Amino acid sequence: MTYSRRDGFQMSEESEVWISYERAIFQAELHRVTNFITGIIAPHAKKAPDDEWIRLVLDQLGGVKATLEVLTRMWGAPKFPDRDPIGSS
Secondary structure (H helix, E strand, O other), X not given: OEXXXXXXXXXXXXXHHHHHHHHXXXXXXXXXXXXXXXXXXXXXHHHOOOOHHHHHHHHXXXXXXXXXXXXXXXXXXXOOOOOOOOOXX
16 A cells, blocks of 8 residues: 555555555454453453443454454465564564
8 A cells, every 4th residue: 555645545456465454454453452352351351240241342352353363364474575564563
């Protein structure tokens, strides 16, 4: 993906580039969801294990996390020769 003031965001003509970009986004979202579950949801669930709301949230986010894991692992790691596409080192 490239950006210019005149043309805005532009995608490559190669579908491999699209797939790599999409998978990088899935990886970033997986990281965010995992941190949210670990840092916010799990402590709430531990403190109030019978809370219907937190059990629902934990179940639903568990499904989201599982889906993102499948999408990021399905065909191996994204291929970016020069850089990490999601900005982490």
